[in-house]
Amino acid sequence: xxxxxxxxxxxxxxxxxxxxxxxxxxxxxxxxxxxxxxxxxxxxxxxxxxxxxxxxxxxxxxxxxxxxxxxxxxxxxxxxxxxxxxxxxxxxxxxxxxxxxxxxxxxxxxxxxxxxxxxxxxxxxxxxxxxxxxxxxxxxx
Numbered sequence: 001x002x003x004x005x006x007x008x009x010x011x012x013x014x015x016x017x018x019x020x021x022x023x024x025x026x027x028x029x030x031x032x033x034x035x036x037x038x039x040x041x042x043x044x045x046x047x048x049x050x051x052x053x054x055x056x057x058x059x060x061x062x063x064x065x066x067x068x069x070x071x072x073x074x075x076x077x078x079x080x081x082x083x084x085x086x087x088x089x090x091x092x093x094x095x096x097x098x099x100x101x102x103x104x105x106x107x108x109x110x111x112x113x114x115x116x117x118x119x120x121x122x123x124x125x126x127x128x129x130x131x132x133x134x135x136x137x138x139x140x141x
Contacts, residue, residue: 055080061123065115074103
């Protein structure tokens with residue numbers, strides 16, 4: 001399975017503008033800029049998209065873990081807070097904190113904590129920074 005998204009950037013870092021799109025159409029020329037990334041101007045940015053992806057992936061992974069234990073959640077609400085910090089090596093995503101509220105009839109806190117920890121460790125987005133990153137780069141004239 002592969003998923004595809006694209007980004008176009010035009011102009012310099014601070015005065016330029018970009019747009020992100022995905023094949024599903026949910027993101028369709030969605031604008032982003034220096035101001036939406038490093039200031040608090042409304043709009044999206046790569047880190048917000050990563051945090052959203054992590055919250056969504058984790059919630060589904062926890063649902064799967066619960067299902068494996070014959071438990072069905074009535075809801076799992078996950079908020080991901082991503083920290084982007086300027087280090088000596090440059091801007092770096094230093095951590096992501098997940099806040100989770102699960103409503104799971106029949107689950108004990110002990111089993112919920114265990115399954116949440118398993119989901120945190122094993123959801124694909126949690127593992128993404130361990131991924132093999134490959135690239136094809138082409139300069140056009």
